[in-house]
Every structure is written in C-alpha cells, then in structure tokens.
Amino acid sequence: xxxxxxxxxxxxxxxxxxxxxxxxxxxxxxxxxxxxxxxxxxxxxxxxxxxxxxxxxxxxxxxxxxxxxxxxxxxxxxxxxxxxxxxxxxxxxxxxxxxxxxxxxxxxxxxxxxxxxxxxxxxxxxxxxxxxxxxxxxxxxxxxxxxxxxxxxxxxxxxxxxxxxxxxxxxxxxxxxxxxxxxxxxxxxxxxxxxxxxxxxxxxxxxxxxxxxxxxxxxxxxxxxxxxxxxxxxxxxxxxxxxxxxxxxxxxxxxxxxxxxxx
Amino acid sequence: xxxxxxxxxxxxxxxxxxxxxxxxxxxxxxxxxxxxxxxxxxxxxxxxxxxxxxxxxxxxxxxxxxxxxxxxxxxxxxxxxxxxxxxxxxxxxxxxxxxxxxxxxxxxxxxxxxxxxxxxxxxxxxxxxxxxxxxxxxxxxxxxxxxxxxxxxxxxxxxxxxxxxx
Numbered sequence: 001x002x003x004x005x006x007x008x009x010x011x012x013x014x015x016x017x018x019x020x021x022x023x024x025x026x027x028x029x030x031x032x033x034x035x036x037x038x039x040x041x042x043x044x045x046x047x048x049x050x051x052x053x054x055x056x057x058x059x060x061x062x063x064x065x066x067x068x069x070x071x072x073x074x075x076x077x078x079x080x081x082x083x084x085x086x087x088x089x090x091x092x093x094x095x096x097x098x099x100x101x102x103x104x105x106x107x108x109x110x111x112x113x114x115x116x117x118x119x120x121x122x123x124x125x126x127x128x129x130x131x132x133x134x135x136x137x138x139x140x141x142x143x144x145x146x147x148x149x150x151x152x153x154x155x156x157x158x159x160x161x162x163x164x165x166x167x168x169x170x171x172x173x174x175x176x177x178x179x180x181x182x183x184x185x186x187x188x189x190x191x192x193x194x195x196x197x198x199x200x201x202x203x204x205x206x207x208x209x210x211x212x213x214x215x216x217x218x219x220x221x222x223x224x225x226x227x228x229x230x231x232x233x234x235x236x237x238x239x240x241x242x243x244x245x246x247x248x249x250x251x252x253x254x255x256x257x258x259x260x261x262x263x
Numbered sequence: 264x265x266x267x268x269x270x271x272x273x274x275x276x277x278x279x280x281x282x283x284x285x286x287x288x289x290x291x292x293x294x295x296x297x298x299x300x301x302x303x304x305x306x307x308x309x310x311x312x313x314x315x316x317x318x319x320x321x322x323x324x325x326x327x328x329x330x331x332x333x334x335x336x337x338x339x340x341x342x343x344x345x346x347x348x349x350x351x352x353x354x355x356x357x358x359x360x361x362x363x364x365x366x367x368x369x370x371x372x373x374x375x376x377x378x379x380x381x382x383x384x385x386x387x388x389x390x391x392x393x394x395x396x397x398x399x400x401x402x403x404x405x406x407x408x409x410x411x412x413x414x415x416x417x418x419x420x421x422x423x424x425x426x427x428x429x
Contacts, residue, residue: 001284002284003264003282003283003284004264004283004284005264005283006266006283006327006329008329008332027330030325030326030327030330031307031325034286034307034325034326034327035306035307035325037284038305038306047283047327049329049330051330075319079381098396099310099395099396100320100374100377100378100393100395100396101310101313101320101321101322101325101374101396102307102322102396104316104319104320104321104377105321105322105325105326179308181395
C-alpha cells in the first residue's frame with residue numbers, strides 16, 4: 001500500500017473540510033478500500049476515517065421506518081432488536097453479507113457509497129424506498145445508484161444516514177458466490193399496501209427494478225404469479241461465475257423465493 | 264507520514280510510532296513480536312489473521328493499526344491464563360484434534376471465541392456458518408467443528424458431550 005496521511009475527525013464538519021483535500025478518500029470499515037489500497041489500485045493522499053463521528057452512528061425508528069447511521073456496521077444491523085422488529089428482512093440481509101469478520105467492520109454507508117454491482121444493500125435501498133441523507137441534501141434511493149460503482153454522490157459528499165420505509169411484507173433472497181459471498185443474484189421484494197417493489201442486485205451493472213415482476217405481484221402476491229416471467233439477459237453481467245442467461249434465470253428463481261419468504 | 268498508535272493488547276498497554284499505512288497484523292507481528300497471529304492469504308479471505316478488537320473478531324490484515332487506536336485487542340497469545348492453562352476453546356482444539364498443520368488454528372480459535380460470545384450454544388450448522396471467514400487449507404473442518412462445539416460447552420461450564428470416535 002502506498003503511504004497516505006490518516007485523519008480521524010470527530011465532527012462531520014471536520015470530515016467535510018478534510019475530504020476537500022485533493023485525492024482524499026473517506027474510510028468506512030475499510031473492507032473494500034483497504035484491499036484496494038493493498039493491491040495499489042488506488043493512491044489516495046489522505047484517508048479520512050469516519051469512525052469517530054457520533055452523528056454517523058446508530059439505529060433509530062423514524063416515521064414508522066428506520067433511520068440507520070452511515071457508520072453502522074453490518075453486524076449491528078443484523079443483531080439489532082429494533083431492525084428485527086421493524087424490518088426483519090433488512091436484518092437477515094445484513095446477516096448474509098460477507099463473513100462474520102467483514103460484518104464486524106463493514107458499514108452501510110461504505111457499502112452503498114462503493115456501489116459494488118454485487119453488493120446486497122443497494123437492493124434494500126431501492127426496494128424499501130429509502131432516502132439517503134448526506135451532509136448536503138437528501139437523495140431518493142431510486143436515484144442514488146447510477147451505474148457500476150457509480151452513485152449520485154458528488155465529490156466529497158458524505159452520507160450521514162439512510163432512512164428505510166417499513167414495508168407490510170418483505171424478504172431478500174440471494175444466490176451467493178460461495179467464495180466471496182457477494183450476490184451472483186440477489187432480489188429484494190417489498191410490499192407496501194397495493195405497491196410492490198422488486199429490486200435486483202448482482203445481475204447487472206447496478207441495482208434495477210423488475211417492473212414486470214412488480215406488476216404481476218401487485219395483482220397476485222404469490223410466487224406462482226411470476227411463472228413464465230423473465231427480466232431477459234440483455235445487459236446482464238456475464239463472468240466466470242455465471243452467464244447472462246443463467247443470471248436472468250436466477251432473477252426469477254430468487255424473486256419467487258423472496259415472495260415465498262415474505263409470506 | 265508516521266503516527267503514534269496506542270492500544271491495549273492482551274491486557275497490556277502498548278504504544279508505538281508507526282507508519283500510518285501499517286496494518287494491524289503487521290503492528291502485532293512486526294512491532295510487538297506477537298507472531299501467533301498468522302498471515303495466510305493477505306487478501307481478507309482466509310481468516311488466519313483473526314484477532315478480537317473490543318471483543319469482536321476482525322481480520323487484522325484488513326484493518327489499519329490506527330483504526331484500532333484506543334481499542335482493546337486480544338490475540339491468540341492472550342487467551343491462555345497467566346499460568347499457562349489453556350483457554351477452554353484452545354483445550355478443546357487440542358482434545359478434539361481440531362487442527363492438521365495448525366496454520367489456520369489461531370484464527371479459527373479467535374473466531375470461535377467470538378462466535379460463542381454471541382451464541383453460547385451453537386449448533387453444528389451455526390458453527391459452520393460462523394467459521395465461514397476462516398479457511399483450513401488442510402480441510403480439517405470436521406474436527407474443528409467438533410472442537411468448537413466442545414469448547415462452547417466448556418466455556419459455558421457444562422459437561423462436554425461425548426463425541427463418537429471416527
């Protein structure tokens with residue numbers, strides 16, 4: 001890893017000032033950034049550790065849903081009694097991220113800012129009608145992910161928290177890579193009254209909604225309602241782990257499993 | 264580009280001047296001479312480097328020493344009692360031969376201690392899931408799982424259930 005200057009601000013204002021340095025990078029739990037630095041794939045001049053800023057931490061009930069601080073670790077989301085009560089699907093998603101040690105370090109804000117196409121949280125942000133609050137503004141979950149490793153965040157913008165709406169029913173089903181545990185395909189299904197949202201991660205360059213699935217599930221919220229439906233393989237990822245056709249097949253299978261799990 | 268890092272390691276307060284890019288595992292091994300924590304893959308996969316940071320298991324090859332500034336770190340050297348009596352999890356690994364070459368063992372034991380802290384009576388499936396971040400290249404998982412089960416029971420102060428001979 002190349003040398004850098006490490007900073008650990010204790011207020012959001014100090015972090016916002018520090019990140020203005022040229023080629024500075026924000027550090028969450030570091031479970032993606034540190035391996036990237038070790039491989040010398042990035043060379044930031046400054047690392048701004050967000051771990052000592054109290055306002056970025058914690059899980060609260062808000063507007064009937066949940067507001068989760070950006071520097072909340074995956075293990076905290078997985079084990080929170082509040083999350084288990086309000087949005088249990090979010091708790092089980094967090095429990096399935098990476099391995100135990102990754103969950104003890106990795107943070108929600110870090111995951112969504114990184115916007116890995118195979119990460120789990122993006123599906124929850126989109127399916128649960130989340131709002132991402134930054135030090136500058138609020139961004140709708142639907143507008144947050146703009147492409148592979150691309151988000152609506154501006155340079156130096158810091159995520160403060162993510163606010164999730166509470167669904168009537170929801171579940172996340174994931175077909176994971178057994179080595180990396182990233183989603184080869186993950187589908188988050190959430191039902192809000194007569195609205196259904198189906199968000200797919202892992203399959204394409206960025207999370208997307210399967211609108212035909214949503215329409216079918218609005219009419220009939222059962223796995224059988226998805227029989228014969230497919231998102232098609234155009235534009236889906238193909239790599240050594242899975243072809244585009246296989247990923248398209250998995251989207252339907254995972255969506256059905258999620259609907260069944262949601263009950 | 265250096266800084267002072269202070270933490271409690273195995274109950275002892277330590278402070279060293281290190282480069283900011285120093286990994287926690289390098290801090291432990293090279294600066295403190297605690298070589299029980301191993302570097303296996305160095306790519307966050309294998310878990311040989313697992314230590315406890317404020318009680319939670321962490322891959323020390325994927326954390327900076329400065330991130331643990333002010334924390335309490337426990338390594339494999341810190342588990343046994345001062346008189347050398349093995350920690351119940353260590354004793355269980357020996358008793359059930361939960362190792363082959365032994366390289367992954369420090370990380371396995373540290374992960375197991377963290378797992379049992381959270382789930383004092385894990386099932387076999389929960390143990391296997393809890394050890395997902397640890398790889399045994401000898402594939403000695405079967406006895407490792409038995410050792411963790413027995414270690415959990417010993418940690419709870421209950422009688423270890425007899426394990427059928429293989």
